[in-house]
Amino acid sequence: MKDKAPKTHRLHIGIFGRANVGKSTLLNFISQQDVSITSPQKGTTTDVVVKTMELLPLGPVVFLDTAGLDDTSLLQEKRFNKTLRALDNAEVCVLIVEPHIWSEYEDFVVREAEERKIPLLAVVNKIDKGRLSLEVKRRLDGNGLAYLELCALDTARRDEYIKAFKERLRCVLPADFLYEPPLAADLIPAASLVALVVPIDLQAPRGRLILPQVKMIREVLDSNAACLVVKEREYPYFIKRLPQSPALVVCDSQVVRQMVADTPPGIKCTTFSILFSRYKGDLTEACRAAAAVDCLAPEDKVLILEACSHHPIEDDIGRVKIPRWLSMYKGFKVNFDTYSGWDFPSDLSSYKLIIHCGGCMLRRRQMLTRLNKAKAAGVAMTNYGVVISFLQGVWERVLEPFPASFWALKEALKRNKEKRREDEDCAIKY
Template sequence: MSSSPIPALIPNIVLMGHVNAGKSTLLNALIGQEVAITSPIAGTTTDTVHKRMEIIGVGAVNLLDTAGLGDTTSLGVQRLQKTLQSINQAHLLLYVLDASCWYLHRPLKQSALPADATRRIMVFTHIDQLTVDQRVALQQNFPDALLMDYQDPQSIDALLRRIAHRLQREEKLLLDGIALPHRHIVHVIPIDSEAPKGRLIMPQMQLLREALDRHLRSTVVQVEELQTLLDHDPTIDLIITDSQAFAQVSAINQQRYPLTSYSILQANQKGDLAFFLQGVQALATLPPQSNILMMESCTHNVNHEDIGRVKIPKLLQKQFPHITFHFDFVMGAHMPDNLQQYDAIIHCGSCMLPAKTMHHRMDQARRQQVPMLNYGLFLAYAMGILEEATAVYRSAPLI
């Protein structure tokens, strides 16, 4: 099976560093356009600037220029919080440092830099202010760093190549760990009121693209077309469906072929499936008055069929009629600091988040001893098919 790197979503490349380190100038140099305001005045970038570009060998990426660290203005604390939120969503960090005072940055090698070395690139700017001997000393002290000369196109090319190399070490894929002897998967994609007009949702597109890159055969059907397909094609390795159609698809399939959902594939790809399954088990011990945190990674309007705000709360109440539930709904990048106020966290499939962010959220839940699971696992549990829906992961502790 091919192990070619396939980005799970458009990667976020976050530029971070102290005020006046040259982050905005670096963003403009990478883009080749004046998209960020640059100035010698400290704190020019007051909010995160987003820009998308294409990088050869990677494809589309999101560049995020953040407010500088060490901002002592009255809004500095708020800007720092925005910067930290961006860092938590980063696939790759460009840590930008001023080469003219590089000797001040020696402690950063062990302390302030993000722990995962594969997720960061140190970039020194303003090297035109250094003598030849100072450049040599800088490179000796930081051998893995890039020295950026904006007047030299090769300098920008070197950084883009380094970025491409790092991003090609992307998180594991949706189908990793699943045996596919016939190299044929079936995508069951319901078209309901929540389906976006004229396009597929992110996990459906991701899986189709991954199947193409792996040279798998994909058959795409709606629920009402599945029976005919199963009756006439014995070469199916896996059926993947939207979690909301689990019950219908399971009834049609009758356990002839392995079945799972996009959300459960994402639980294994970006999270810790065993930890999430422990979260499912913990539902049986919820107290009579339970506070539930519902988390979604993207922001959208809500209708009567919304899975997070309508369907799952109703199913949870039906599953545990003796419990009085209170739900808090959080969308986007923010996660509450105090999780101990909640008895469980039910998270979306996280198609818009990098694995790094999901692991950060899981670590917070672990430290505060709050059970956590995702939409797909809960829906499989509520429909009584959790073991069937997770059977493709034989190493996971099935319930």
Template sequence: MTERDIIGIFGRMNSGKSSVMNLLTQQETSIVDPTPGTTADTKITLTEIHGLGPVKLMDTAGFDEQNELGIKKLKKTIAALKECDLVLLVIDPATFEYETDKFILKEARSLDKQVIVVYNIFRSSDKNRIDKIEELLTRLRVYHRIVLSAIDINYRQRLLEAILSNYIPKNVTVELLPFVEKGEFYILNIPMDEETPSGRYLRPQAMAEEYITRKWAFPVSYRMNLAKARAGDPSEKERWNTFINNFTQKPKAIITDSQAMDIIKDWAPDDMALTTFSIMMINYMSRGRLNEFVSGIRALNSLKPGDHVLIAEACNHSRIREDIGTIQIPNILKTRYPDVNVNYTFGREFVDELDMNKYKLVIHCGGCMISNQRMAARLRELNATGIPITNYGIFLSYVHGEKILNRVIAPWKARTD
């Protein structure tokens, strides 16, 4: 069953929230269940937006009053913020009081909500105040903004277009490995090391195995001995050759741990596709935005001494000797760009927006431990500040040259520009 997307309309009292609600509901599609509320209540309307599907619209009460009713409304507004998928923040630029908007922006950020800012113009001269407001509330610039007059039906289409082109619906699903075909073999290259937990695969590995099996295809695991392979021990190459030559049906692709790229790039037969778990995961968690991570890698070419690069890991797993994020990638960076500063962020917290500006590039892990919503919020903030982002798998492939990068992104039909 398709879940309804929930759009919440927020803002100060008299900013025009109800007019925005009316603008959205004036459509041919019938309104199924309008629920009237009291002044403190959130008004709810179930409707359909062409191109988006069934939605629940919530028109929240402004909570500017400093009294009991204001507190009641505030509680309802916070509940609506938690529930909604998209925040429409309605601002009347003619007002000079922005505490409500500031509060909503802060809460929306901490809840990773998508936001569209709607400047509702009552007099055309009010438009001139928008720059001033954005100087005071710089966070507004992170989001898509639209200027309209909510009482004018002619703006309805523009509002709908702003929603359709800037909101990522919650029902969008992305295939984990879109290139997998029924009846084909897929190699999972898993070099277990001291960091590998016993008794289970890591989440991306387990997800890949499950996905391939579910698609009636055949996942086959190979435990690469990276230490031996890197030391040039011929027994490891022989073991690989025995493995790869024993298939009576040639596997279609190899999905490798990114840190094994230095070896597998030369060992993978040319006629076999090659990609990494990390690339698979970041494409999945970002809902198919792999191109942005591929474009981001180009920032490496313009790094200068003194620049800062941020390595972002979305979990706090135990880190032992050859950890990919804290040892392997920093070592490569320091060798190639000796005077570049490498910083780290771990877990669910991301960089404070004020600190973010100092980074020239963010290198993100697969992000398997955070929600799609949180990943989207990270991308939104980086996009708004113009900071490129790439990913472990892309980085560890690109350092071996353009050809390897092209090879690992080919299965995803991603662009290299």
């Protein structure tokens, strides 16, 4: 059966390099299709060309063919930015070079990939026109780059080149792609029971479950366990009548306080959003960041980031509920900005705290890029599930299954307290 893996689950491979080095030719060569237009003219590719394919044994991938970085047309800046955006989206970067040219553009790609912590594979193309020069080899070795020499027009050697390309790619791939962290499988013993508390409210899509819920059900089945899926209203009735205590209860963050109240002590429980924070990003970092809530002052601004764009409805979680809960917790009206979909503010420095959704529609790479951007701007970035359970006073219970993250938040809160005490002592002295 044809693989229908959604883009969120595909390895994104960005192809970068100067104009005319043969980026699009290489994509066509690998996919054995005319996906991208090629020509001897510089600046042929003007926008990112996306090609999804099955690259066995690596699995489903997305190639991103980009515009040449030294393209000097009028639209250069726009194209340049799109190419940079592709770098943000890629898990692996393929840098195409010619056998005898190494310029500032090659240096730029190496630097940008390094900054984003993306592995890079160099492809020396056009070896039919000349051998790899000593100078380019020196640069490749000097940067510690894995590379491959080929001619993307040599169809007679296509199979050999593609095999070598896949092997090298596999060697540079990030470990978290080959060994993806579990969503919850490590918390689900075989033959256990898992309860999922799923509110069917106005925000629930009509007639179906959302991705985190479906993924969770699948993981329960893969763990040879069983699953109870129940709304929050029926949950107290069923939890008392189950043939065995659940090994894990997972709820939507919006009903976390009620779920915790209804779950007998000793039963592990958490939220979908917390599980996704661990799966897509860095739960411990998100927990540490949640402590910044305590330090928010009335003039501070909070940024809410949602991965999917949707028309907000009444009582929207990001626009209404979190702002309301946070303002109630702080005792003053907190200032918020909300961005959704692909929008991401270019300047994060004006924010004191970022609260990101679970990111179920983002790939891990995209979430980590966002985390890195926040870190670079010195802004704490937490997650919906963590912050909601914090504001609702149940964070200790729902973070208990993740000891490192639990202690990260506990320690951060302790440091806040010590700092406040020091500040108060200072104020008294003056």
